[in-house]
Amino acid sequence: MNNLFGQTFNDTLKDINLKPANSINLDGGERTISFLAGSYLLYKSLKNITKHPLLGLQGAAAGGLLIYRGASGVCPLYQRLGIDTTDPEAIHISETITVNAPREKVFAFWRELSNLPKFMAHLKTVTETSDTTSHWIANTPGNLIPLSWNAEITHEDENKYIGWQSTTGSMIENAGKVEFIDTLNTIGTQLHIEINYFPPAGSVGKGIATIFNGLFEKMIREDIQSFKNYAEHADFMNYAGLQIDN
Incomplete structure (x- = not known):
C-alpha cells in the first residue's frame, strides 16, 4: 500500500513544473498559510523520518511543495485550472x-x-x-x-x-x-x-x-x-x- 502511494506521489511530483511558468497567482493570505503549513509538515516529517522513513520522505516532499508555493506565490495546479486569487473580479x-x-x-x-x-x-x-x-x-x-x-x-x-x-x-x-x-x-x-x-x-x-x-x-x-x-x-x-x- 505504501509503495503504491509512494509511486503515485512521485509520479505527481514529476508532472509538476516547479519553475513558474506564469506570474504570481496566489494572494498574500494564501501564500502565508501555505508557507506555515509547509514548514510545520516539513518539521514533523523530518522529526519522525527515522521511525517511518517512507512516510517521512513523502511528508517532507509535500511540505517542501507547500513552502515553495508560499514563497514563490505560484501554484502549478492553479495555473492548470486558470485560477488567480490575486485578481478579484471587477x-x-x-x-x-x-x-x-x-x-x-x-x-x-x-x-x-x-x-x-x-x-x-x-x-x-x-x-x-x-x-x-x-x-x-x-x-x-x-x-x-x-x-x-x-x-x-x-x-x-x-x-x-x-x-x-x-x-x-x-x-x-x-x-x-x-x-x-x-x-x-x-x-x-x-x-x-x-x-x-x-x-x-x-x-x-x-x-x-x-x-x-x-x-x-x-x-x-x-x-x-x-x-x-x-x-x-x-x-x-x-x-x-x-x-x-x-
Whole structure:
C-alpha cells in the first residue's frame, strides 16, 4: 500500500513544473498559510523520518511543495485550472434610463456630485474638494468593509457628458461616465450610465469582490434606476425649477 502511494506521489511530483511558468497567482493570505503549513509538515516529517522513513520522505516532499508555493506565490495546479486569487473580479455596470426633465437641468444635478447620495443608497457622502476632485464614502451591505476613495473628473462636455475616475492610491479603483441625450420630444432626457469598480488585489480585495459581485452590485443598479423616481420627487423638481403638479 505504501509503495503504491509512494509511486503515485512521485509520479505527481514529476508532472509538476516547479519553475513558474506564469506570474504570481496566489494572494498574500494564501501564500502565508501555505508557507506555515509547509514548514510545520516539513518539521514533523523530518522529526519522525527515522521511525517511518517512507512516510517521512513523502511528508517532507509535500511540505517542501507547500513552502515553495508560499514563497514563490505560484501554484502549478492553479495555473492548470486558470485560477488567480490575486485578481478579484471587477464589476461593470451599464444602464440606460429616461427621465421627464430637461437635459440641462439633469446634467446640472449630476454635475453637483454631492447630490448623488440623495438617490444612491450605496453612497454615504460625496464631498467636492475642488472643481474637478471629490472624496467618496460608500455604504456597503452590513457596513462590513469601510470603503472610500478620491476621484477626479477626467472629461466634461457641458450638458452632454461627464467622465470620472478614482485617483492614484485610492482603496478602490473605479471609473464611470454619464451621457445626457435629449429625448425625441426634447422634453425629457435619456441617460446612459456606465460604472466600473475594480477591487484591489489580495485578501482584502477578495473580501471586497465578494460584496461587489453580490449585494453591492445590486445596490448600484437599483440606485441608477431609482433616479427615474427621484426626478419626479419634489426635491429634484424644486432644484430644477420645474412646476410641481398638485
